[in-house]
Amino acid sequence: MTPKHSEESSVTTTSIKPQETPDTAPKARKPTWRHSGKAFLFVLPTFLVLGVFVYFPIIESFRLSLNRVAPFGGKEIFVGLNNYTRLLSSPQFWGTVKVSIFFMVGTVVFAIGFAVAIAILLSIPLKRFSWYYRTAIFIPVVISSAIAGVLFRLLYNPVVGFFNYWLSLIGIDGPNWLTSSTWSLVAVTITVVWRQLGFNVIIALAGIQQIDAQLYEAAKVDGAGAMRRIWHVTLPMLTPTLFFLLVVNVITSLQAFGEINILTDGGPGKATTNIVYQVFVDGFVGTHFVGRASAQAFLLALLIIGISIAQFKGFSKKVHYQ
Amino acid sequence: MTTADMTAADAQSTPLTVELEHDAEPTKRRFGELPIHLSLLIIGLIIAVPIIVAFFMSFTPLPEIVGRSDPKILPDTWTLENYDKAWRASPFPRYMLNSFIQTGVITIAQVLLSILAGFAFAMFEFRGKAILFSILIGSLIIPFELTFIPNFLLVSDLGLANTYAGLTIPFLASAFGVFMMRQFFMSIPRDLYDAAKIDGASDWFYLWRIMVPLSKGAISAFTIFAFLAAWNQYLWPLVITNEESMRTAQIGLRFFLVNQERATDWGAIMAGAMIVMIPTLIVFLVAQRQLVKGIAMTGLKG
Incomplete structure (x- = not known):
């Protein structure tokens, strides 16, 4: 789903080395095709599956995006970049882009912000109960988007749901979570943030625990209090982790689908229809517009791939701090 | 003293x-x-x-849920009828069976194929190795949105919609799994391989009798990832099945919600949600330490 962690890439480079200095002479020569046969048999099944279901569809997806595909019968007419130009001038497309950006900003700010705060609390050694807190906080990691959607659909329900009841206890008249076009965006964002939080805390906590304890000691000796230590030691040392979380959260939020499908079905109207959801609607609901769906999928994919590559590059520069 | x-x-x-x-x-x-x-x-x-x-x-009787003016978390009287209803009214046994088959096939295939390819990338020198490895890693950044429409068309054209083959076939291999296995295999001293070779062990024997037992930790971590990702799949099973008997648990739950919500039968819906969630909760509670470590190390959650 997402590129690997910075830690991993450094592991790769160090562990490659012993293999590249072969201790037996014949290995230094370039392996022959005949010699390679056995290795090919080992990797063949993997590349067969990836070839048919990942590499080929990339090209096929682009080809489809250059065609208009008849809703029934699948007859194709080549239209060049027409699907793209029509998309870029369609207010509906930009509407889905806006929704995607809303989810993205909401997820990035809250899922990362809360996660870092929680991870700092969890990193303080406690004599007891630590395990219980962690269990409760990490649990959304194994929850599917469908389950998250169902659980929150109950909580948002105006009659039997709990959110508005709890809000009323503190004197707030709760909104129509799923039927107001503004609040439905918030409702979906809360659900996405909730599901993403456990993962973010795990990553942030791992990052915090790798920070050299001597830095804290030094800051303490210099008279820095807890807040100043967090601000001047933890957060700066955590930048590579935060950057990683940023990328993962941007990508995950752009791909939000299950929660939307269950909570709002993209509505009310098109209020919570993000790009992915529109791809699904165009491709699979009612009259199919496979060409247009593919064009949108391709634009979204370009964005996600771009972000992933930026992450790879950013990491190689930013990761070294000490 | x-x-x-x-x-x-x-x-x-x-x-x-x-x-x-x-x-x-x-x-x-x-x-x-x-x-x-x-x-x-x-x-x-x-x-x-x-x-x-x-x-x-999920344990609260229906009249209690709809009859209360202010919602309460704890039920006054406990009941199992919601589970009974979910189990019968919607074919949850069938959904669960479908999910177990779909998840089982995907998990086993991904683990096996990843071990094989990971072994080749870790131990063998062969033509095109570097290029193949870059192509493999490159596929990690391809989002699912890009591939699922052509895959849907292909799988439907093959007549595999609404079959277990259709549910599983696009996910039988995992580039991430190959990468993870390769990383771990490379951390095992190569001397061991050379020694086994001298003793006349075949590559096949070495892989399954020595390498795999030594890599239990990494293999089980990847198995957990693969299991969770497959069990929690949503978009693909949603589009590739439209017959009730072939729905997975996640998709079945979605349609169960749509049907029961009209009847405001939230107890039954939550019972359904609990049933679908239980396998992943068990995995979480049993393998929490390993799962958390795996996520922290790889930055992935399957």
Whole structure:
């Protein structure tokens, strides 16, 4: 789903080395095709599956995006970049882009912000109960988007749901979570943030625990209090982790689908229809517009791939701090 | 001094040293733990609330849920009828069976193929190795959105919609799994391989009898990832199945929600959600440490 962690890439480079200095002479020569046969048999099944279901569809997806595909019968007419130009001038497309950006900003700010705060609390050694807190906080990691959607659909329900009841206890008249076009965006964002939080805390906590304890000691000796230590030691040392979380959260939020499908079905109207959801609607609901769906999928994919590559590059520069 | 005295003194001295170690820290520290406990308790409860609410509501009788003016978390009377209803009214046994088959096939295939390819990339020198490896890693950044429409068309054209083959076939291999296995295999000293070779072991024998048992930790971590990702799949099973008998648990739950919500039967819906969630919750509770470590190390959650 997402590129690997910075830690991993450094592991790769160090562990490659012993293999590249072969201790037996014949290995230094370039392996022959005949010699390679056995290795090919080992990797063949993997590349067969990836070839048919990942590499080929990339090209096929682009080809489809250059065609208009008849809703029934699948007859194709080549239209060049027409699907793209029509998309870029369609207010509906930009509407889905806006929704995607809303989810993205909401997820990035809250899922990362809360996660870092929680991870700092969890990193303080406690004599007891630590395990219980962690269990409760990490649990959304194994929850599917469908389950998250169902659980929150109950909580948002105006009659039997709990959110508005709890809000009323503190004197707030709760909104129509799923039927107001503004609040439905918030409702979906809360659900996405909730599901993403456990993962973010795990990553942030791992990052915090790798920070050299001597830095804290030094800051303490210099008279820095807890807040100043967090601000001047933890957060700066955590930048590579935060950057990683940023990328993962941007990508995950752009791909939000299950929660939307269950909570709002993209509505009310098109209020919570993000790009992915529109791809699904165009491709699979009612009259199919496979060409247009593919064009949108391709634009979204370009964005996600771009972000992933930026992450790879950013990491190689930013990761070294000490 | 008698022996009894000595043991008493020993018993006392142990907590005493602990006490002393803590005194080295500022004394207000211990008092300072309380606010941390409190905040973590509140945060933990807030995060767990959706699951706690669902859990209790799944045991609450329907009249109680709709009849109360202010919602309560705990049921007044406990009932199992919601589970009975979910189990019967919607074919949940069938959904669960479908999910177990789909998840089982995907997980086993991904683990096996990843071990094979990971072994080749770790141990063999062959033509095109570097290029193949780059192509493999490159596929990690291809989002599913890009591939699922052509895959849908292909799988439907092959007549595999609404079949287990159709549910599983696009996911039988995992580039991430190959990468993870390769990384781990490369950390095993190559001398072991050379020694086994000298003793006349075949590559096949070495892989399954020596490498795999040594890599149990990494393999089980990847198995957990693969299992969770497959069980929690949503978009693909949604588009590739439209017959009720072939729906997976996640998709079945979605349609169960749509049907029962009209009847405001939230107890049954939550019972359904609990049933679908239970396998992943079990995995989480049993393998939490391993799962968390795996996520922290790879930055992936399957």
